[in-house]
Amino acid sequence: MAVRYLRAEPTMAFPRGRLLAVSGGRLYVLAPDGWDVVGGPRPEGARPIGREEAEEWCRFEGVEVEVLDAVPVPE
Secondary structure: OEEEEEOOOOOOOOOOOOOOEEEEOEEEEEEEOEEEEEEOOOOOOOOEEOHHHHHHHHHHHHOOOOHHOOOOOOO
16 A cells, blocks of 8 residues: 655644654654554644655654554555
8 A cells, every 4th residue: 555645834832843744644743662654634734754854854853764664555
């Protein structure tokens, strides 16, 4: 199943924004312990990014790039 990545707008707590992913029509946010489901619609201002930019975000934030392959697939 294809995964699409998004980056939320920067905030004081997250200066580079939060990394989001859409898998099977469900929205997830990358949390310190993995991917969490986000209830509701896509956050306003979140913009689509490619895999390469998502990998760059991970490297900058000190997150293993392999987390991008661990986005859950809804049942």
